[in-house]
Amino acid sequence: MLVLVVTGFAWQQVDSLRSSLTTAGGLDLGDGKDGAVDILMVGIDSRTDAQGNPLSQSELDMLRAGEADATNTDTIILIRIPNDGSSATAVSIPRDSYVKVPGLGMSKINAAYGETKALAQERLIENGVDPAKADAESTKAGRHALLQAVADLTGITVDHYAEVGLLGFVLLTNAVGGVPVCLNAPVDDPYSGADFPAGPQTLHGADALSFVRQRHGLPRGDLDRIVRQQTYLASLAQEVLSADMLANPAKLNQLNSAVQRSVVVDSGWDIVGFARRLQDLSAGAVTFQTIPVEDPAGTSPDGESIVEIDPTQVHSFFERLVGRGDGPPAQSADNGGSGSSDGGSGGSGAADDGRPLDVDPGAVTVDVLNSSAIGGLASSVSEALGSVGYGAGRVANYTGTPPAASQVRAAPGSRDAATAVARALGGLEVVPDDAMAPGTVTVVLDDQYAGPGSGSWSGTLVSGTDGVSGSGGPSASGDPATGGGQPGQATGQPGADHPVGPAVSADDGVRCVN
Numbered sequence: 001m002l003v004l005v006v007t008g009f010a011w012q013q014v015d016s017l018r019s020s021l022t023t024a025g026g027l028d029l030g031d032g033k034d035g036a037v038d039i040l041m042v043g044i045d046s047r048t049d050a051q052g053n054p055l056s057q058s059e060l061d062m063l064r065a066g067e068a069d070a071t072n073t074d075t076i077i078l079i080r081i082p083n084d085g086s087s088a089t090a091v092s093i094p095r096d097s098y099v100k101v102p103g104l105g106m107s108k109i110n111a112a113y114g115e116t117k118a119l120a121q122e123r124l125i126e127n128g129v130d131p132a133k134a135d136a137e138s139t140k141a142g143r144h145a146l147l148q149a150v151a152d153l154t155g156i157t158v159d160h161y162a163e164v165g166l167l168g169f170v171l172l173t174n175a176v177g178g179v180p181v182c183l184n185a186p187v188d189d190p191y192s193g194a195d196f197p198a199g200p201q202t203l204h205g206a207d208a209l210s211f212v213r214q215r216h217g218l219p220r221g222d223l224d225r226i227v228r229q230q231t232y233l234a235s236l237a238q239e240v241l242s243a244d245m246l247a248n249p250a251k252l253n254q255l256n257s258a259v260q261r262s263v264v265v266d267s268g269w270d271i272v273g274f275a276r277r278l279q280d281l282s283a284g285a286v287t288f289q290t291i292p293v294e295d296p297a298g299t300s301p302d303g304e305s306i307v308e309i310d311p312t313q314v315h316s317f318f319e320r321l322v323g324r325g326d327g328p329p330a331q332s333a334d335n336g337g338s339g340s341s342d343g344g345s346g347g348s349g350a351a352d353d354g355r356p357l358d359v360d361p362g363a364v365t366v367d368v369l370n371s372s373a374i375g376g377l378a379s380s381v382s383e384a385l386g387s388v389g390y391g392a393g394r395v396a397n398y399t400g401t402p403p404a405a406s407q408v409r410a411a412p413g414s415r416d417a418a419t420a421v422a423r424a425l426g427g428l429e430v431v432p433d434d435a436m437a438p439g440t441v442t443v444v445l446d447d448q449y450a451g452p453g454s455g456s457w458s459g460t461l462v463s464g465t466d467g468v469s470g471s472g473g474p475s476a477s478g479d480p481a482t483g484g485g486q487p488g489q490a491t492g493q494p495g496a497d498h499p500v501g502p503a504v505s506a507d508d509g510v511r512c513v514n
Contacts, residue, residue, distance in 0.1 A: 020260045022050040023267035026140055027147060030157035034322075036082045037274070040150055040158045041090075042113070043075030046165040050264050052135075055167055062206050063166050071114040071139075073146060074213075075229060078154060080321065087285040089321060090233070092226045093150065094290070098298065098306040101149045108306060112149045117142030154291075155315045160274075161266040166209060168262025173208040175255040176239040181211060181232060182512035189214045200510055208232070222307065223296050224514045230288035230504040231511050237286045287394065288504040292317055313362075320363060320391065352423065352430070357416045357465045361389030364417045364441060369398035371406075372447040374454075376512070381425065381445060381453035388424060388463045395504070398444055405429065406449040411436035423464030426451030 030038065047055050047063075055063070076093040095110035104115060121138035125131060147158050164172075173179055182200040189195070192214040193206070203211055212232050218224035240255075265271070291314045298308035366385050370378035378395045386392050407429045410418035415432065418441045422428040425443065428451070436442065450456045504511065 021271065022260075022264045023269075024140070024143060024161065024163070024264055025267040027143055027161055027266050029147070029161065029266055029268065030159040032083065032159045034157075036080050036322075037159050038156050039079040039081070039160045039162060040147060041075075041077045041079055041162045041164070042073040042146065043169065044113075044163055044165050045072045045074050049165065049167055050163075050260075050262050059167060063170065063209060071117055071142060072110045073113045074110055076109060076146075076150070078150060078156060078158070080156070088287070090230070090286070090288045091154075091318075091321070092230060092288065092290045093153070094222050094226060094293065094296070094307040094309075096222055096305065096307040097153070097291070097309050098300060099149055099153050099309070099311070102145050104145070106300070108304070109146075109149055109153070112146040113142040116145035153309075153311055153314055154318050156318055160269045163264040165262055168258065169209050169212070170205045171258035171262050172255070173203070173236070174205050175251060175258045176236065177251065178202040178204040179208060179232060179235045179239055180510045181228075181235060182510045184512050184514055187214065187217060189217050191216045200512075218514050220296060220514075223290070223293065226290055227504070227513050230290075231513050234286065234288060234504050235510055289321075289392065316362065317391075320365065352419055352427070357420050359417050359420045359465050361420070361463050361465065362391065364414075364421065365391035365393040365439075366421055367393040367440065367442040368395050369442060369444050370396070371398040371400075371402045371444050372449060374447065377445055377449065377454065379511070381443065381449075381451075384453035384461060385421065385424060385443075388461055390421065390424075390463075393440075402446060403444055404446075406446045406451075407431050407444050409433045409436060409442040409444065411438050411440045413438055414441055417441050420464035424452065424462055425464075426457075 032038070047060060049055065072095075074095050076095060077090050078093065079088055079090045081088045093109060095108065097109045098106060099109045101107045101109070101112040101116070103119075104112070107115070117138045119138075120141040121134050124134035124137055129137070143161065143163075147161065151157055180200060180202045183196055183198050186198045187194050187196050189210075193210040194214040196203075196207075196211065212225070212229045214228070215221050215225040291309065293307055294310050294313075295308040298306045300306045366382070368378040368382045368385070378397070382392050382395050405428075406425075408418045408422040408425070409431050410433060412432075412434060414436075415430065418430045421441055421443065422430045428443070433442075452461050
């Protein structure tokens with residue numbers, strides 16, 4: 001949250017912010033020398049403000065979150081920003097991810113902070129330590145445990161830490177004047193207080209908190225809640241980075257006050273220097289993803305409901321993220337990331353020779369751009385590709401001149417990867433595009449697209465890596481290819497039956513969610 005918010009401050013506000021922020025010391029963080037700054041942002045289920053002061057009864061009533069205090073980290077996001085400040089990739093970690101926690105063994109990751117703090121606090125008080133000092137020391141222990149659990153899971157050393165409580169979320173939302181969202185269907189959830197109609201709407205304060213906290217009644221529970229959080233934060237980024245926000249002194253003052261009361265950061269963070277590096281960051285350079293998931297409805301040995309993950313897959317996910325240049329591929333502002341400055345095809349595609357391809361779908365990230373008039377088509381196609389192992393990249397509308405037919409565009413050296421994607425989508429044309437970043441693949445969809453992810457497709461999904469007879473690959477109508485492969489068997493990664501959803505970009509507009 002802080003990464004998105006601090007970029008919106010006028011420079012005269014920043015010095016005031018630096019002097020009044022609540023800080024946490026002694027967290028043993030990294031130094032950003034791997035080419036990027038990695039920030040752990042956590043949302044704390046707490047009934048206090050950043051300074052530890054209890055919330056008033058009226059504030060508790062507004063939050064609709066009950067009376068019980070807790071330090072569970074119900075939102076965990078690792079944000080990676082290259083040192084040039086050109087982009088930001090925020091990766092969500094499901095709160096029920098079953099991981100190794102220092103001192104606790106295998107546990108849900110959202111318990112790392114709270115359970116460690118409770119155990120340390122009890123031990124300190126038993127040893128005669130003053131309660132106030134015991135609270136401060138145990139809080140530091142809880143943060144340490146969470147930081148270490150995240151580092152062990154991801155292979156990434158966290159450089160900075162930011163913490164936001166329940167009240168902070170409400171204050172930040174109100175500071176920008178509300179955030180637009182969209183729902184596929186109406187919801188009425190008494191647990192979170194979410195009671196909203198279907199369609200687009202703007203949420204304020206406690207309603208916004210209910211929106212991002214709801215998980216009961218959602219098709220995929222906590223995974224759908226993560227998608228809500230990501231789309232909400234993407235809309236918030238648009239609001240914060242908009243010209244209306246930056247030119248409004250009253251809103252900037254309100255934003256400043258909200259951050260001062262609700263955000264805790266590590267004491268070694270030079271917020272002013274960091275903000276200056278991000279001053280040219282646009283909303284379109286902010287994207288959200290989620291770690292790979294094995295089973296969102298797993299059960300621990302103790303009978304707890306958990307999200308099962310494979311640490312090896314998570315490490316590979318972050319290695320690919322780092323390998324792509326510490327952030328999402330650069331996109332052209334004129335054509336929606338087509339990689340072709342004139343919006344054309346970028347060249348003629350060569351025929352598929354039908355040979356087996358030495359391509360690991362899990363190592364291929366696919367951007368999907370919608371050139372059709374069919375709403376949500378790009379998201380559906382991205383999810384279909386994810387179900388056979390391909391990494392979800394940018395999902396957006398295509399703003400260049402529409403191509404004559406749906407196509408897959410290949411960066412230099414990515415021809416085989418693009419061919420596999422083209423086969424998986426029904427035998428689309430592959431078009432080389434020298435303007436694209438190395439290692440990237442982009443799908444552009446037109447109105448006639450009828451492959452996987454479209455409403456008219458009913459075939460068997462394939463990864464496209466197996467050989468095919470002839471050069472046609474799977475037919476455009478979605479029938480599986482015949483010949484060398486076994487359609488549907490190559491999933492490319494564990495958890496393919498439970499895709500977490502396509503990446504969310506802050507310039508995709510308001511996306512409708514469950």
